[in-house]
Amino acid sequence: MTRLLIHTDGAARGNPGPAGAGAYLQDAATGEVVAELAIFLGIRTNNYAEWTAVDLRTDSELVARQISGRYRVKHPDLKPIHARVMDMLRSFSTYTVGHVPRERNLDADRLSNVAIDQVGGGHP
Secondary structure, eight states: OOOEEEEEEEEESSSSEEEEEEEEEEETTTOOEEEEEEEEEEEEOHHHHHHHHOSSEESOHHHHHHHHTSSOOOOTTTHHHHHHHHHHHHTSSOOOOEEOOGGGOHHHHHHHHHHHHTTTOOOO
């Protein structure tokens, strides 16, 4: 069985500001990048962008702890996203949620910024 890692990141230039989500799918055994994704999210907060990007690996320790149940999701805009993520994760027989340092998540960070750049979202 092939194990896949999904690395995600969300970014906002300003809080709120132009926001994007980036992700890439990687073969866990070989390190080969299988797919990349960059999505513009509109004007959102950084936390919203991080949550939108969530799947399995994130450089947001807050989001990792919210998925694992250690922290509650309080903001009303984030609660529906949290519910969708938890519903999706329940469809897997097993999953892990992990926090990775920003320096180990550079490609996902790059892709979240590519999404912002695609619509001309500059720094405030």
